[in-house]
Amino acid sequence: MHVVLPDGKRLDLPEGATGAQVAQAIGPGLARAALGVRVDGLVRDLLTEVPDGATVQVLTARDDEVVVDLMRHTLAHVLAQAVKEHLVAEGAEPSDVRMGIGPTIEHGFYYDFDLPRSLTPEDLSAIEDRMRAIIAADLPLRRFTLPRDEALDRYREQGDPYKTELIQDLPEGEIISFYQQGEGDGERVGFTDLCRGPHVPRTGVLPSHFRLTTLAGAYWRGDEKRPMLQRVYGVAFTTAEALEEHLWRTEEAKRRDHRKLGAELDIFVLDEDIGPGLPLWLPRGAIIVEELERLAKEVEERGGYQRVRSPHLSKEQLFLKSGHLPYYEHDMFPAMVLDDVKYYVKPMNCPFHHKIYAARPRSYRDLPLRLAEYGTCYRYEDHGALMGLLRVRSMQMNDAHIYCTHDQFEDEFLKVIELYLAYFELFGIESYVMRFSKHAPEGLGQKYVDEGELWRSTEDMVRRALVKGKVSFYEADDEAAFYGPKIDVQIKSAIGREFTLATNQVDFVQPGRFDLVYVDEHGERQTPLCIHRAPLSTHERMVGFLIEHYGGDFPLWLAPEQARVVPIADRHVGYANDVAGALRDAGLRADVDAGNERMNAKVRAAELYKVPYIVIVGDKEETARTVSFRSRKEDDRKGVDLAAFARHLAEQAETRAAAVAPIA
RNA sequence: GCUCGUGUAGCUCAGUGGUAGAGCACUCCCUUGGUAAGGGAGAGGUCGACGGUUCAAUCCCGUCCACGAGCUCCA
Numbered sequence: 001m002h003v004v005l006p007d008g009k010r011l012d013l014p015e016g017a018t019g020a021q022v023a024q025a026i027g028p029g030l031a032r033a034a035l036g037v038r039v040d041g042l043v044r045d046l047l048t049e050v051p052d053g054a055t056v057q058v059l060t061a062r063d064d065e066v067v068v069d070l071m072r073h074t075l076a077h078v079l080a081q082a083v084k085e086h087l088v089a090e091g092a093e094p095s096d097v098r099m100g101i102g103p104t105i106e107h108g109f110y111y112d113f114d115l116p117r118s119l120t121p122e123d124l125s126a127i128e129d130r131m132r133a134i135i136a137a138d139l140p141l142r143r144f145t146l147p148r149d150e151a152l153d154r155y156r157e158q159g160d161p162y163k164t165e166l167i168q169d170l171p172e173g174e175i176i177s178f179y180q181q182g183e184g185d186g187e188r189v190g191f192t193d194l195c196r197g198p199h200v201p202r203t204g205v206l207p208s209h210f211r212l213t214t215l216a217g218a219y220w221r222g223d224e225k226r227p228m229l230q231r232v233y234g235v236a237f238t239t240a241e242a243l244e245e246h247l248w249r250t251e252e253a254k255r256r257d258h259r260k261l262g263a264e265l266d267i268f269v270l271d272e273d274i275g276p277g278l279p280l281w282l283p284r285g286a287i288i289v290e291e292l293e294r295l296a297k298e299v300e301e302r303g304g305y306q307r308v309r310s311p312h313l314s315k316e317q318l319f320l321k322s323g324h325l326p327y328y329e330h331d332m333f334p335a336m337v338l339d340d341v342k343y344y345v346k347p348m349n350c351p352f353h354h355k356i357y358a359a360r361p362r363s364y365r366d367l368p369l370r371l372a373e374y375g376t377c378y379r380y381e382d383h384g385a386l387m388g389l390l391r392v393r394s395m396q397m398n399d400a401h402i403y404c405t406h407d408q409f410e411d412e413f414l415k416v417i418e419l420y421l422a423y424f425e426l427f428g429i430e431s432y433v434m435r436f437s438k439h440a441p442e443g444l445g446q447k448y449v450d451e452g453e454l455w456r457s458t459e460d461m462v463r464r465a466l467v468k469g470k471v472s473f474y475e476a477d478d479e480a481a482f483y484g485p486k487i488d489v490q491i492k493s494a495i496g497r498e499f500t501l502a503t504n505q506v507d508f509v510q511p512g513r514f515d516l517v518y519v520d521e522h523g524e525r526q527t528p529l530c531i532h533r534a535p536l537s538t539h540e541r542m543v544g545f546l547i548e549h550y551g552g553d554f555p556l557w558l559a560p561e562q563a564r565v566v567p568i569a570d571r572h573v574g575y576a577n578d579v580a581g582a583l584r585d586a587g588l589r590a591d592v593d594a595g596n597e598r599m600n601a602k603v604r605a606a607e608l609y610k611v612p613y614i615v616i617v618g619d620k621e622e623t624a625r626t627v628s629f630r631s632r633k634e635d636d637r638k639g640v641d642l643a644a645f646a647r648h649l650a651e652q653a654e655t656r657a658a659a660v661a662p663i664a
Numbered sequence: 665g666c667u668c669g670u671g672u673a674g675c676u677c678a679g680u681g682g683u684a685g686a687g688c689a690c691u692c693c694c695u696u697g698g699u700a701a702g703g704g705a706g707a708g709g710u711c712g713a714c715g716g717u718u719c720a721a722u723c724c725c726g727u728c729c730a731c732g733a734g735c736u737c738c739a
Contacts, residue, residue: 118668216734217667224736228667231734259732263675272712272730331738377739382665383730385737395739479738488739500739538739569696596695597702604700618698630699 001052011056020046020201023058033060035067035200045070045198047143047179064238069104071206072236074141074199075131076102076109077181078206079232081191082130083113086123092116099193100162100220100229107246108210108235112218114162119230124212127232131210138204139182143197151176151194162220163194209243210236256494258547259388265552265610267543267560268389277386277393279540284560287589288546289396289539291558293374295426295656296398296536303419305370305400310352312376316342321513322351323449327482331379349375350507350532353401354514357528362518367528368408372400374539389544390499398536403516403528409461412531413504414469420489420502420535427549428658432501434471435488436462437479448482449509458508459485481532483509494548501545505532552610553632556649557656563590563629563649564611566602568618575622579615579642586646588653590615603630613649633660 002012003022011025019037023030023046036045038057043066050056059067084097092115100112113119119127146154148170155163167176179199180192200206211234218231237243254260262268267285274280281289297307316335319325324332328347335342346352353371362369376396385391404412424432439448439455448455462485466473473487480486486505492498507530510516517525536542546558556562563583567576576592583590593602599616606614616628620639627645628638633652640648640663648663 121669214733215668218735219666222736224666228735230667233734270731276730379738382737384665384667384735386731391738397739503739534739541739566699568698571696596693598695598697599699600697601701602699607700614699616699620698628699636699 003050003052003054003056006055006057016049018047018049019044019056019058022050022056026058030058030060034058035060035063035205036070036198038066043070043198045143046201047141047199048177048197061238067200068236068238070198070200071238072104072109073102073197074203075206075210075234075236076104076111077179077191077193077195077199078131078134078203079109079111079127079212079234080113080193081134081181082127083111083115083119083232084191085130086127087115087117095158095160098160098162101166102193105233107237108213108233110231110233112220112229112231114220114227114229119215119232121215124215124232128212131212132208134182135203135206135208137182138202140202141199142180143177143199144180145175145177148172148174148176151178155194166194207236207238209238209240210234211243211247250495253494253496256548256551257388258390258494258544261547261552262389262544264608265547265560267547270388275393276383277381277391279389279392279394285543287560288543288554288558292398292536292539292542295423296372296374299419299422300370300372300400303370303415304368305372308353308356308371308373310349310356310373310375311346312378313343313345314351316344318351318355319344322354322510323483323513324348324351327447327449331381333378333380345378346375347377347379348532349373349377349397349399350401350510350530351514354510354516354530357401357403357516358514362403362516362528364405364518364520364526367518368402368404368412369528370400370402373397375399387497389540389547390493390497392538392540395538395540397538398534398542400533402531402533403511403518404531405518405520405526406461406529409506409529409531410465410468413462413465413506414471416504416531416533416535417466417469417471417487419533420504423502423535424489426656426658427546429491429549431491433490434466434473435479435490435500436466436473436475437481437486437488438475438477439480439485440478443478447478448480451509454508455480455485458506462487462506481505481507483507486532491545493545499541501537501541502535503533503537504535506530507532554610554612555656555658556612556633556660557653559610559612560589561591561609561611562588562653563613563615564606564609565590565592565615565617565627566599566606567592567594568599568616572617572619572622576617579617579627582642582646583649586650588646588649615645634662637663 001015002010004010013021013025023034034046036043036059038059039050039054080099080102087097088094096116098114102111152167177197178192179195181203183190212232213235214233216231217228219228220226235246237246266282268279268281270279324347332347333345335344356371374396376394378394381391381393402412438459444450444452484506486503488500489502490498491501511527511530516528518528520526565576565580567573573594580590580592603614612632614630621627625642626639627642630636644663652660
């Protein structure tokens, strides 16, 4: 057999040659440095046979970004071996230490275990020490294969339900590969794992720049009905600098965490007496929410939306009609019973808007009808899912429902997408992913209304609209709403957790259930389509996200306190009040710090509060009717005309400017 | 909801089987200072809640609640 090298040279090899033999044939130096191979573009390890005629490139430590994944994968096995050693050393039976899966993830790896006892954070450092010892021992990895039946017997004999199940899910006749590192030798246990690979050739090449980070529970195969395993997470890098940088970034992210900044900047609080997931907006937070609403109202007014208002409660029958009961009941607060009638707090505004649509006959001339309301909804989210403002139980939706004909759908749907893209541009949101969330046929009648044909045709319609609008997106099965497919905009929080921000959903179900109709140009009664949209998400989640996005350093229009005037001495308080008054007259939020403190302390306090403009006034300013300021937005200035300064800030705020031009 | 962890003053955190401390913040007094902490005094806590063990519990045990990490779920 032969392989082709990247430079086009042909290399003849004995039958069944592995990646290691390719490296050896090229040269002994390369053989020592080799960590893996790239076979026809795919990363493989040195232990696996290469196919005849393949193009093979030998990978070394220089191929950092590729081999780091091989290393992480092998580190997961080393972790598993270390955990096994750790527990066997304290007397556990080796067969009681069961392994789930141990894949590579972004920045590192994890491994899931079913163990005779719970691991504690103290165990982690002991396990880490054992991992380092395994690396120091430079154990060679050995790859071998077994036919599916033999592999199955092997794990059945060991009474291992997890690996048995994994193999059972592989197709009949499949050859199963295993990786083994080390032989049984005193306290060192040999470790063999069912694994597809690829791995580095020996543990000695693994970097010491790794750290076990967290201990957590994880359901076997991600299924909440199945046993919960113990998951150990680790991060690993090829250099100490990369590890340090990662740990530093993690710390930095914590400083941006909206829960921390939200408390420091007095934006919101959560109170035990009120309940989990029910945030209180402090005055400063309320300002941010109201600025967002002001923006949305302006934009929607231009977009032909009409504002409506609806109650927080309704009788059961409304939600039976809408289909929220039973499809959505799990997420609703339980009913309250009054005079033998059940009332529910609303989890969504749509049924109310449908009733507003139905409040009078509609003609095709009324469509598209766009009804907007930032209604407060309540959803009974799982305790464990709650997170600051990003996942709450009381939320104000940036909601609207667009009723339109099938012909109008594409246009309206794309207009909504354009709307939230315009918002993202305003906020400077660049890293997001559009997810086209579709149903899963097996969920029909359970998670999704049982209308298979309608689901398919609606999804096709959405896909056509997206393609026509040249929007880049990916498709995700089993992520739709119960009433139809949707577009979700996925973003990441400061600490890296992914969640949905904006959403745009199609509803082909509820208009029919509510007998919503319009009379078309032929006098026929037709059922409209409904688009649910929340381009600013919920105001809770949006503010939570924006706090992190800006690191608390809001653009002027969103800043709760836009300017703080600091008088240098008590005799300047009068003029400081004049300055604040002039700014307020210009429509700005400005305060005077008249407290009994030195100016330095006041400047510091304002800086910590991230006030965009700190205005300093003393004798010079008072005499000349000017201000001096330091700003988070532009260069510091002294002796600026007060009226010009007020105009400068007012213009920034009115235009919702991100960048600031200097004062003319 | 599940697994693990945490819970002491408004915040950040010490601490002990004999009912508690620091720094910052807060209040008052002195200081009137030109761009990130001037000085002093004072006030502030049922040590998350409820049970149990004990002569005695903030500390040990149990249950619950809240929060955190992750899983599941989701705007």
